[in-house]
Amino acid sequence: MTEKLTICLVGPKAGGKSSLLAALTECVAQGSFGYAPRLRPAIQPLGEKDFRAAEAEMRPADFLAHEEGDYERLQRDFAQGGVATDTLDTYEYYFRLTVNGEAPPAILTPGPWLLEIVDSAGEVAVPPNGVEIAILDDVKTKLARQLLACEAIVLVLPLVRLEDSLWIGALTRLIDRLVIAPEKKLRRLVVVFSHYERLFVRLGPSAFTYACDPAVARHVLSRALRRAQWLERLRALETPNGGARVRFTVASAYGFTKRFQNPNIDPHQPGERRFRRAGLEGARAAGEFWRPFLTAEPFLYAALGMDSAFTFSFAQLDARAAGNDETSIID
Ligand SMILES: Nc1nc2c(ncn2[C@@H]2O[C@H](COP(=O)(O)OP(=O)(O)O)[C@@H](O)[C@H]2O)c(=O)[nH]1
Ligand SMILES: [Mg+2]
Numbered sequence: 001m002t003e004k005l006t007i008c009l010v011g012p013k014a015g016g017k018s019s020l021l022a023a024l025t026e027c028v029a030q031g032s033f034g035y036a037p038r039l040r041p042a043i044q045p046l047g048e049k050d051f052r053a054a055e056a057e058m059r060p061a062d063f064l065a066h067e068e069g070d071y072e073r074l075q076r077d078f079a080q081g082g083v084a085t086d087t088l089d090t091y092e093y094y095f096r097l098t099v100n101g102e103a104p105p106a107i108l109t110p111g112p113w114l115l116e117i118v119d120s121a122g123e124v125a126v127p128p129n130g131v132e133i134a135i136l137d138d139v140k141t142k143l144a145r146q147l148l149a150c151e152a153i154v155l156v157l158p159l160v161r162l163e164d165s166l167w168i169g170a171l172t173r174l175i176d177r178l179v180i181a182p183e184k185k186l187r188r189l190v191v192v193f194s195h196y197e198r199l200f201v202r203l204g205p206s207a208f209t210y211a212c213d214p215a216v217a218r219h220v221l222s223r224a225l226r227r228a229q230w231l232e233r234l235r236a237l238e239t240p241n242g243g244a245r246v247r248f249t250v251a252s253a254y255g256f257t258k259r260f261q262n263p264n265i266d267p268h269q270p271g272e273r274r275f276r277r278a279g280l281e282g283a284r285a286a287g288e289f290w291r292p293f294l295t296a297e298p299f300l301y302a303a304l305g306m307d308s309a310f311t312f313s314f315a316q317l318d319a320r321a322a323g324n325d326e327t328s329i330i331d
Helices: 017-022 024-030 049-051 060-062 069-078 135-147 168-180 196-200 204-211 214-223 231-239 297-305 313-320
Strands: 003-010 040-046 091-099 113-119 154-156 186-193 245-250
Touching: 003 135, 003 297, 017 024, 017 040, 017 069, 017 135, 017 154, 017 186, 024 040, 024 060, 024 313, 040 049, 040 231, 040 297, 040 313, 049 091, 060 204, 069 313, 091 297, 113 154, 113 297, 154 297, 168 231, 186 231, 186 297, 196 214, 196 313, 204 214, 245 297
Parallel strands: 003 113, 003 154, 154 186, 186 245
Antiparallel strands: 040 091, 091 113
């Protein structure tokens, strides 16, 4: 049976929301995630009309007459050097998700799932403190409505410099408002730390090996969250009244190249170049430049409520914090 759900992407500006979304289909296609390969998920962008129709089946004609959709445009912008971070509106993208392999019994319906993913401007939901940004009231109202009506929220936070960021206050207020909102439909919230590959840029050939270890991700998350005051507020979402499940994960829209076992780029360093296959010139398909890493996780958890090796609950992170944590690989 077809199930429809809405996922809202929120987080500070330049946290990596749009890039995470742009890398989603590529990550699923590459199997670059922590779910069992035998799950065989597939995700395809849809037009809004197909999403609105009850059963979105790919019509045969669509294979031949294909117009570039909004999502393809987002992917192209991302592959060609970056998506717009200065946006003052929210944008909706539509997808059809199927699970073609062995789904665990925890998934009750066989799908497909029709997803509406709302990419919000960081300034709207999580603005920096003390900065006046002229956002139209109807944009705020629209996002507020979307947040209250959505089944899942993906909160994207940059892994670097979490403490000194200006948006913690706004984030805390947003969480508090969500917790007390009585009319919300929220079932799942995923906190994803983006820019994950940047932690590994100095690790050379071992980088990808470390990044593929879920224990490393769990350790990184425990550390990143150690001083996060808003974390305690987030726990209230899991209480019977709050009624939503919370997960934590990491992701990199840029990813790692499998072959060279190196993070492919750090665009924040001067002189860095994107990974490019030797002998190819000009702009190419996204897949040739990037290997998105774990960008499927936040969306698949949000849609299916299914854990991967890289999604962690409060209980898992608490256990880690309580244990002896001194022999870590990365600091
Ligand atoms: N190193 C690195 N940079 C990223 C990654 N994802 C996004 N970025 C960069 O971070 C900046 C903000 O990304 P964007 O997706 O526009 O953030 P948004 O404002 O939250 O939508 C851009 O310059 C991106 O190129 C990533 O996984 N790794
Ligand atoms: Mg954006």
